[in-house]
Amino acid sequence: MATVRTRYAPSPTGHLHIGGARTALFSYLLAKKHGGQFIVRIEDTDTERNIEGAADKQMAMLKWLGIEWDESVDVGGPYGPYRCMExxxxxxxxxxxxxxxxxxxxxxxxxxxxxxxxxxxxxxxxxxxxxxxxxxxxxxxxxxxxxxxxxxxxxxxxxxxxxxxxxxxxxxxxxxxxxxxxxxxxxxxxxxxxxxxxxxxxxxxxxxxxxxxxxxxxxxxxxxxxxxxxxxxxxxxxxxxPLILNAEGKKMSKRDETIIQFIDQYKELGYLPEAIVNFIALLGWAPEGEEEIFSLQELTQIFSLERVSKAPAVFDTGKLKWMNGQYIKKAPLERVAALAFPYLEKAGCIESPLSPERKEWVTRVVSLYQEQLEEISQIVELSDLFFQEEMIYSDEAKEVLAGEQVPGVLQAFLKQLKEVRELDADQVKAMFKQVQKETGCKGKQLFMPIRAAVTGVVHGPDLRETIALLGAETVTARVQSLIDNYEVLLENKR
RNA sequence: GGCCCGUUGGUGAAGCGGUAAACACACCAGCCUUUCACGCUGGCAUGCAGGGGUUCGAAUCCCCUACGGGUCACCA
CATH class of the missing domain: 3.40.50.620 (HUPs)
Incomplete structure (x- = not known):
């Protein structure tokens, strides 16, 4: 067979669409599998609908996904020009x-x-x-x-x-x-x-x-x-x-509000390009084995047109999320943190140029949530206990705090806090032990009140880490404030 | 309407004449864990759109019906 040459030929009338990205990906994969060339050509003959800069943006998104071309408007090539109007x-x-x-x-x-x-x-x-x-x-x-x-x-x-x-x-x-x-x-x-x-x-x-x-x-x-x-x-x-359908089984129209369908939007939500590539590869195409997590590199090895389905593919956002989570878990913490910073910044949680110490601290906060993030943007909501000024206690937390043993536990814990300046997880552990010894409370009786008092909620990442990261000052203030307002806070719980 | 294409469990999706019809997501349960999450283990559904054929044998081949979709532009 002659050298395989494929092309993706978008019209510059909008953003890079899921469907377009998949077509580009399939074309790219086929060419690369056979050691051929992948070309991007701009179909701009509909001059009325062309949008300034759209072609560049689409190409930038392709690049972001890792889909690189051998010939196109920017790099040229032996068969140019690559823009129809030229x-x-x-x-x-x-x-x-x-x-x-x-x-x-x-x-x-x-x-x-x-x-x-x-x-x-x-x-x-x-x-x-x-x-x-x-x-x-x-x-x-x-x-x-x-x-x-x-x-x-x-x-x-x-x-x-x-x-x-x-x-x-x-x-x-x-x-x-x-x-x-x-x-x-x-x-x-x-x-x-x-x-x-x-x-x-x-x-x-x-x-x-x-x-x-x-x-x-x-x-x-x-x-x-x-x-x-x-x-x-x-x-x-x-x-x-095959076409890509939305959850209702309808063709994805550009005006369809029920689904996010432009690559830019996924990027903004904090999707990793590898996850998107992996996911859209599975839209209409299926690998041979049972494995379904593949890098772009691996895909170029195993992709084939023979295994592309004739039936339309349904865009399952739930699965995309899951897949993105898989990639976030595997990604180096530094990368996840770097991706998370802009969201935290936008939410007003962190200041813009981060000092090295602050950066390290925020990175540690992110690390507590890395394994459960499915979209990087979720970091804001998940980590808000670290950035919240005022404590808000959930109903569940209030119930926990209403326990008989709670005041004693909190007092003992506060006493421990006053004796330390720097906190690390091991130290917190030792403090818990001490509180346990003094109050006789252990297990949930011990940990849940402290968690509720310090974070306002009854769920969350590792408590020792959480307390260590929050720092002695903040933790002390929160516990003290709770003790001071204990009766008011719980009056309707008792 | 004409012409094309499609139809497997709640969802995605393997399967290409002989399987107990994969696998994944979701969901449920157990384990792990001070909680949540992650992870692991198990379960779940009782699914091949319907009807005719062909065949020893059909989700897999043929026909019809139904349903869904695409397209019929001086848009791509």
Whole structure:
């Protein structure tokens, strides 16, 4: 087989979408698996919808995910330019060729005329399809239209009675009839090509061997097949990947509010790129064994189109979260902490340039929660007992604090606190022992009141670590304050 | 509506003519733990959309029906 060359061809009309990212990933994986090249080409022919900077942002997100390209607008390559709007002369050349060969024609219909035709067909119960009434205009007729000021587009002459067949790498043999396809526009009046034309010319010229794209393009394929043939280009292999559905089983629409679907948003929530890559690889594709945690590197080894499903994939956010948690657990603490800082900062928990000591302290706080984080942003809520100024006691905590033995325990603990200056986990342990000895309380009777008094809640990470990190001053203040306000706080609990 | 595509437990998802129909998420229970979380162990569901075929044998092949989806643009 010739070198495998694949491409991802986004239009710069928005953010990088989950579906787009997956298509890009599959394309990347296939190319890399076979030692080939992955190309990113920008389909910017819809100039009305293009958004300034969107292409750059999408590419930045791809890079963030670890999907790197061999050829594109930024790094160049032997088959550039890689932005459609910079390839105008190329399209023109091929359109002219088709025109000269009688395989395409200037079409003078107006939008109003087309709409009227469409309505009439619909009224007759027919499938709307361009009639091709202006296929064979005489030079006089054309001159007349030109004189009226009509600027023609160029349409492709779809041959009659032709069966179009191709073997999709995922869906197998797919058959269409040319009679179901009307003459379609390949070049707009202003010279910009349409997608179905540009994509063929570009893929052929860029020597793309495998076209991987979403299933919504399946029915575009026969049109493209026609163009490949008319231009004498070699037809690449096609692979139409299944759609991605939301939890309701509907296609993810860009306006769908029920699901987060742009890569940027996941990045902002504190998802790790490895987790996203791993997860979207599993959208429509399944590995052979039972393992399902894979690095990008591993994926390039084991990915194959044969194992891509035909059925639509449902985007299961719960599983994504779980997977992200898996990666957070495995990540080095420093990395998790570095990712957590911005969230804590935004929440007002920490100041901006962190002093080295403070940074170390916050890192230790993060370490207490690393194993249970599924989204880095959760750190704010989880760790708030470390940053809270005023204590708020949960109902459960109040109940614990209402216990008979509590005042004694707290007094004993406070006494211990006054004797130390620096706290570490071992020391806290020793203090607990001492309190136990003095009060005779142990186990939950001992630990729960202290936890409740110090953190305000009855659940949380290791108590010794928590107290050590909180520091003697804060812990003392909290316990003292609780003792001072004990009756008020618990009046409705007794 | 025409043309295409799909349909496996609560969810995701293996399976490609002969399995007790994987596995994962979720959930439940036990263990671990001063609590929570993590982790481990076990359980769970009683699922191959329905109906016809083909076959000794069908989730796997064929047909029909139902349901879901995609597409029919001077958008990609």
């Amino acid at each position: 390839r105008m002369d190329i399209y023109k050349k091929y359109v002219d060729q088709l025109l000269a060969e009688g395989k395409a024609y200037y079409s003078y219909s107006t939008p109003e005329e087309r709409e009227k035709e469409r309505q009439e067909q619909l009224a007759r119960g027919e499938t709307p399809k361009y009639s091709g009434w202006d296929r064979d205009l005489t030079p006089e007729q054309r001159a007349k239209f030109e004189a009226e000021g009509r600027v023609p587009s160029v349409r492709f002459k779809v041959p009659e009675g032709k069966t179009l067949v191709f073997d999709d790498a995922i869906r197998g043999r797919v058959v269409f009839e040319s009679d179901d396809i009307g003459d379609f526009v390949i070049m707009r009046p202003d010279g910009r090509p349409t997608y179905n034309f540009a994509v063929v010319v570009d893929d052929a010229l860029m020597k793309i061997t495998h076209v991987i794209r979403g299933e919504e393009h399946l029915s575009n394929t026969p049109k493209q097949l026609l163009i490949y043939e008319a231009l004498g280009f070699e037809v690449p292999e096609f692979a139409h990947v």
